[in-house]
Amino acid sequence: MAGVAEPLAQYPVMNTADVDEARHVITEVYVPHELDSAGGRPLDARLNSVASERLTLGYLVYGAEASLDLPPLERCYHVNLTLRGRTEVTRRAGKDHVITEGGRSGAVLLPGEASTVRWAPEAAQFAMKFPRGPLEEHLGGLLGRSVHHPVAFDVSMDLSTGPGAALMAAVRLLQTEVDRPGGMALLARAQLETYVMTALLFGVPHQYSDALRTPRAEDRPTIMRRSIDYIEAHAHEAMSVPQLARHVGVSTRTLQVTFARNLGVSPSEYIRDTRLSRVHAELAAAHPGDTSVTARAAAWGFLHPGRFSEQYRHKYGELPSETLRR
Known part of the structure; x- marks a missing residue:
């Protein structure tokens, strides 16, 4: 839309009319392929892109009818979330075929399988690359056992409802935080990227989906109870996830996986939500002449007023000043 910056605009990688240049850049950022434009x-x-060891997130458009032929990816999974327009994806020599539509569907390309993707001129996508190692290790952490085979994701997902919508929301959250002026801490970005990997594993069916949704005996209620008790008692103090893990007596990784499986959030998100609820309770009970939003927020560790107000409104549907006035 006019006047709205496109996603990841601060991280431009490519802006070209030349097919060969586009092929070269996309090969460098993602995977080798052949690229042709109609006629x-x-x-x-255009490509705007950021990358880490866990994933590459890009906003990609071709601006013309284009066709990509990709050999077997081998070392990564490729996930396209169509934002507008249409693409046509085939895998396994045409046995898997899907047409994606903007805001409604996306597609997954797999290691070990050749694929073809055809773009309509108006199509735009979040194009993501997930290296096999980190994604399969993360899946193993969620399952509680090692993963020895590639994840056979279905070719497509529904982005409009259910787990697929949660995947799109997770990617949007990561993109929004990356685009935030001033950037964000590497630890926060790593947590959001891990959240995106979890959303992908729950959002697109594969051969491990049933096992992911089956509670494990190893997810002991003791871990959750001790963690929540500690957070409730010490929410007013400086607290890190590694510190919480040490108190509970488990690794940081185990703590993160346990929270994800039982509550669907990370430990840091739970800590933040607990503190938000404390601020909300105090503002709801206070008189506007006796306190200030900034003071109450700071008392619970929220030192950036703008970010605090946004998080508060997202959770309670109103600004903290509105709660105080009521």
């Missing part, structure tokens, strides 16, 4: 027409191709 050899010029492109209006």
Whole structure:
């Protein structure tokens, strides 16, 4: 839309009309492939992209009818979430076929399988690359056992409802935080990227889906009870996830997986929500002449007023000043 910056605009990687240049850049950022435009027409191709060891997140458009032929990816999974327009994806020599639509569906390309993707001129996508190692290790942590085979994701997912919508929301959250002026701490970004991996594993069916949704005996209620008791008692103090893990007597990784499986949030998100609820309770009970939003927020560790107000409104549907006035 006019006047609205496109996603990841601070991280431009490519802006070209040349097919060969686009092929070269996309190969460097994602995977080797062949790229052709219909009738050899010029492109209006753009890519904005950020990358870490866990995933590459890009906003990609070709601006023309384009066709990509990809050999077996081998070392990664490729996930396209279509934001507008349409693409056509085939895998396994045409046995898997899907047409994705903007805001409604996406597609997954797998290690070990050749694929073809055809873009309509108006199509735009979040194009993501997930290296096999981190994603399969994360899946193993969720399952409580090692993963020895590639994850056979279905070719497509529904982004409009259920787990697929949760995946799109997770990616949008990561993109929004990356785009936030001033950036964010590497630890916060790592947690959001882990959240996206979890959303992908729950959002697209695969051969491990049933096992993911089956509670494990190893997820002992003791871990959750001790963690929640500690957070409730010490929410007013400086607290880190490693510190919480040491108190409970488990690794940081085990703590994160246990929270994800039982509550669907990370430990840091639970700590933040607990503190938000304390601020909310105090503002609801206070008189506007006797306190201030900034003072109550700071008392519970929220030192950035703008970010605090946004988080508060997301949780309670109103600004903290509105709660105080009521």
